[in-house]
Amino acid sequence: MSNVININDRKFVRFFAEPIECEDCGKETRGYVYDGSQQIVCSKCREVMLELTTEREERDFGIIIFTPESDDGES
Secondary structure, eight states: OOOOOOOGGGOEOOOOOOOOOOOTTTOOOEEETTOOOOOEOOOOOOOOEEOOOOOOOOOOOOOEEEEOOOOOSSO
16 A cells, blocks of 8 residues: 655655665665655665564564664673
């Protein structure tokens, strides 16, 4: 399912702090997350790099851990 939105309402943020290589196009991207999309999209080819769902029927799952930049990982 999808929602039709006004293009002027489309807001996004970059997801990755440093560029990574897109598995689809091979170019470096920081990934975009559009408001309400639950997807990380390549900024070059616009392919979905990661999609998160809230459906309880899904058996596969992923874990995303956000670590503050000031964390040295030794504590």
